[in-house]
Amino acid sequence: MKKCGAKAFFSLAAVCLVLSGCQTIQRDIVRAIADDAAHASLLELEESIVRLDGAGASRQELARVRQQAAALEGTVADPVFEAVLAALSGRLFLLEGRTSDARRELQRSRSLSPYNLQSQVLSFRLEGNPEARLSMIDRSLEIEGSRGELLVERGRTLFDLNRFPESVAAFDAAFVLLAERPFYEGAYRVFRDRAWELRDMAPGAAGRTVDIVMQDEITWRDLIEVTRSETDLLRFLTAGRDWPVDTLFNQLLDRAFIPRTQDTAITELPGSRPAPTEVVLRSGAAWFLWHLHAENRANRALLTQYSSRLATMPNARSPIPDIYVRSPFIDSILGSVESQFMFLPDGRNFMPYDRVRGSDYLTMLRRL
Numbered sequence: 338m339k340k341c342g343a344k345a346f347f348s349l350a351a352v353c354l355v356l357s358g359c360q361t362i363q364r365d366i367v368r369a370i371a372d373d374a375a376h377a378s379l380l381e382l383e384e385s386i387v388r389l390d391g392a393g394a395s396r397q398e399l400a401r402v403r404q405q406a407a408a409l410e411g412t413v414a415d416p417v418f419e420a421v422l423a424a425l426s427g428r429l430f431l432l433e434g435r436t437s438d439a440r441r442e443l444q445r446s447r448s449l450s451p452y453n454l455q456s457q458v459l460s461f462r463l464e465g466n467p468e469a470r471l472s473m474i475d476r477s478l479e480i481e482g483s484r485g486e487l488l489v490e491r492g493r494t495l496f497d498l499n500r501f502p503e504s505v506a507a508f509d510a511a512f513v514l515l516a517e518r519p520f521y522e523g524a525y526r527v528f529r530d531r532a533w534e535l536r537d538m539a540p541g542a543a544g545r546t547v548d549i550v551m552q553d554e555i556t557w558r559d560l561i562e563v564t565r566s567e568t569d570l571l572r573f574l575t576a577g578r579d580w581p582v583d584t585l586f587n588q589l590l591d592r593a594f595i596p597r598t599q600d601t602a603i604t605e606l607p608g609s610r611p612a613p614t615e616v617v618l619r620s621g622a623a624w625f626l627w628h629l630h631a632e633n634r635a636n637r638a639l640l641t642q643y644s645s646r647l648a649t650m651p652n653a654r655s656p657i658p659d660i661y662v663r664s665p666f667i668d669s670i671l672g673s674v675e676s677q678f679m680f681l682p683d684g685r686n687f688m689p690y691d692r693v694r695g696s697d698y699l700t701m702l703r704r705l
Contacts (some may be wrong), residue, residue: 375413379421382406382456384520384524386428391524420450427459439463454486461490468499485514489525496532504532510662534696537703538567550695558596558613560698561585561623568702570629597623601666601689619679620666620689622698625671626678626705643671659686668695678704
């Protein structure tokens with residue numbers, strides 16, 4: 338009986354020990370699940386804010402995400418959680434145009450957890466000077482190492498500084514590091530792609546020039562301004578003088594560097610004068626570039642090198658189907674394509690009536 342009693346005692350103690358251990362394990366599991374849920378909720382809020390930041394947000398979308406942030410307030414008694422939530426709330430305040438509230442949230446975030454990543458991002462966004470902002474980001478990268486979120490901020494800041502090739506590199510590196518959070522690339526790909534289009538711009542280009550290059554169409558006035566600011570190709574005309582753009586337009590028009598029409602179907606140029614506000618087509622861009630090329634090569638024979646040869650062939654056909662062989666544009670278009678200033682969009686046709694985008698014109702100009 339005693340032996341049985343001892344066995345019963347030890348069995349009961351073992352059961353109690355197991356039950357106690359089970360309760361401890363259960364508490365750990367519950368805590369881990371709570372931590373995972375808290376982390377997931379912050380990540381969902383971060384995703385919502387990043388998407389709004391990349392695409393722009395309506396008042397209704399901002400209100401929805403603000404409710405999402407408010408629902409997390411007070412749900413987790415953890416200073417790091419509260420610090421990250423405050424920083425994300427601050428970023429949301431910036432999107433809402435409430436800068437003073439964003440600064441208040443930054444202070445609260447730093448008081449709870451001084452070095453959390455989201456508070457760093459918020460501090461960058463609150464710095465209005467791009468040069469100072471870039472220094473802040475680079476210091477953080479020295480401490481944190483290559484973090485995707487920091488590289489996104491670096492790419493955006495380099496974009497603001499018109500350092501477009503570096504901006505592309507920063508975004509590309511960021512997207513690799515943030516591959517498990519594809520919403521970052523979805524939100525900021527547009528900035529990266531625009532930086533790629535602008536990569537040929539000279540460092541420190543004037544803001545007006547950047548604005549022109551980012552346009553989906555340009556005028557003769559825009560074309561002249563970019564040519565003057567990004568190259569020395571007009572010095573033969575200005576000799577370094579700072580002429581108004583409209584004066585340059587009239588001079589270039591009178592000297593036939595700008596065509597009096599952009600219609601490639603004609604056989605003779607009209608006597609009319611286009612306006613400097615007229616939108617530039619691919620035909621007009623080819624004419625302008627080829628005439629600049631001939632001038633800077635000091636070889637006017639280039640302006641007729643194709644047409645003079647084709648004129649000796651009774652049944653000559655244009656090598657580009659949508660350009661008439663007797664068109665005044667034949668030399669400019671064939672020359673620009675052969676010299677690779679311009680390309681055939683579909684590999685066959687020139688598409689002369691398509692409008693020229695600012696970034697495309699800058700690329701043509703760089704090739705010239």
